[in-house]
Amino acid sequence: MAEEKLIASFAVDHTNLKPGIYVSRQDTFQGAPITTYDIRMTSPNQEPAMAPAAIHTIEHIIATWLRNNPIWSDRVVYWGPMGCLTGMYLIMHGSYTPQEIRQLMIEAYQHLAQYDGPVPGAYPACCGNYLMHDLPMAKWEAKRYVQRLQDDFHCQYPNVQRPTDQSGATFYDA
Numbered sequence: 712m713a714e715e716k717l718i719a720s721f722a723v724d725h726t727n728l729k730p731g732i733y734v735s736r737q738d739t740f741q742g743a744p745i746t747t748y749d750i751r752m753t754s755p756n757q758e759p760a761m762a763p764a765a766i767h768t769i770e771h772i773i774a775t776w777l778r779n780n781p782i783w784s785d786r787v788v789y790w791g792p793m794g795c796l797t798g799m800y801l802i803m804h805g806s807y808t809p810q811e812i813r814q815l816m817i818e819a820y821q822h823l824a825q826y827d828g829p830v831p832g833a834y835p836a837c838c839g840n841y842l843m844h845d846l847p848m849a850k851w852e853a854k855r856y857v858q859r860l861q862d863d864f865h866c867q868y869p870n871v872q873r874p875t876d877q878s879g880a881t882f883y884d885a
């Protein structure tokens with residue numbers, strides 16, 4: 712059975728993108744929706760991106776929180792950092808509004824902002840770069856993002872025409 716793919720013909724305009732939560736893409740697998748959320752923490756190309764060590768710690772602590780969450784853990788497919796270091800990707804079974812994900816992320820990042828103790832999984836057997844962590848900066852980023860989610864929420868993408876590369880292949884970033 713062919714899987715239906717819903718691929719946007721427009722790319723995100725990263726010169727005018729504000730922190731918030733966006734639906735990056737929606738796919739269906741065996742009739743069920745799979746939604747990729749853009750958990751955008753900084754304004755790309757307008758303010759500094761996050762430090763690799765900080766975003767690595769954000770990955771560990773919030774992945775642990777999400778996958779131990781009694782309500783949401785079964786719905787989480789993937790949680791991980793964007794290569795551009797301006798946010799995270801959250802992939803979910805199902806289809807939820809950015810407002811529903813907003814509340815989940817406020818709880819997740821509040822947990823991180825108040826986190827004390829060792830970073831979960833930050834040792835060689837569990838992590839490919841276990842010394843590259845920065846809990847104080849991860850907490851600083853989390854606190855700022857919670858404020859942004861609460862006070863200045865954005866969930867509508869600014870779009871531009873999707874470009875092609877030299878071979879004619881259409882550009883995607885995820």
Ligand SMILES: [Zn+2]
Pocket residue numbers: 767771837838839840841
């Ligand atoms: Zn790691």
